[in-house]
Amino acid sequence: MAHNTRTIARQVAQYSDYRDLLAPLTRTPQDISWELLAESLAEFQRTLMDDPKTQPLDSFLLAIEAGDWQKAKNALTDQQLQGLHLFRTKAGCIKCHNGPLLSDQRFHNTGLHYFGRKFEDLGRYEITGKNQDMGAFRTPSLRHLMATKPWMHNGLFTQLEGIIRMYEHGGARPRRPATLPAEQYYPTTTQLLTPFNLTPAERQALLAFIKAL
Incomplete structure (x- = not known):
């Protein structure tokens, strides 16, 4: 640190x-x-290393790679499988949460910098001093997700449902304060985050999948 x-x-x-x-x-x-x-x-x-044979997602992927379709079918429930599909498609989670660690290891601004307010945290900017890094944080791994509560870089989120709802709206998009001088840079949320709509059943499916990680 x-x-x-x-x-x-x-x-x-x-x-x-x-x-x-x-x-x-x-x-x-x-x-x-x-x-x-x-x-x-x-x-x-x-001690945090998973046995691929017992971790649902890894078991599923290894079975697919081996062409063992029955084992793949048994690795994830139908609801979790639907959640995986949404993770990869409509919800767009995979844009940043990809690879073995389910993280692209890059820095993105999700709008949770709280610029000029309580809980302000300007992220990577505090290290680099570059405006484009203001409010940017490294994409966290989703491995062991249920053991890392509370979530987000500041630990202010205790419900996964709330996080999904935030991303359904395209992430947090705070407005530039009217009192901020024109020459002052204001961080903007990454364009990788775009709004999407989930039905209640789809939301529960996505939750079921990410809770299995």
Whole structure:
């Protein structure tokens, strides 16, 4: 998060909770190093790896690749399969949520920058200082989605239904404040987000699919 490794190790060593957790691996707080923290983080991240044979979407895709249509049919329910179709087509989720991690690893402005308001977060702009990066955030992975609540970069969303509704309207599109000086740049929502309409049944199907990720 833009810190240097020495600072991170020093900050972790300041907290008794972390020192207690790391005590079996260290003799003194001074032994808490970035190398130890990196190994600990890697060990934790290994627990997040899915077995493709048990993860619904991966099981479905592997079965399709193998031409095992019965196994593919059993991997996803009919409702989840409809949700996958909507994910790829009408809802357009796949424009950004694609690839093995269901993320294009690019930065986009979804309109949730709260410019000039409470919760303001200008995203990548805070690092680059470039106007075009104002309000842009990296597309998050949808893997383990139900274990990462609350959602969005600021954690302000607790209901997936609300997120889908927002995207049905083409994402958040805040208006430029009338009091903002003309020379002041104002971030605009990406044109990748376009409005779409789902029936109640389609909305539930899309939810069923993304909850299985």
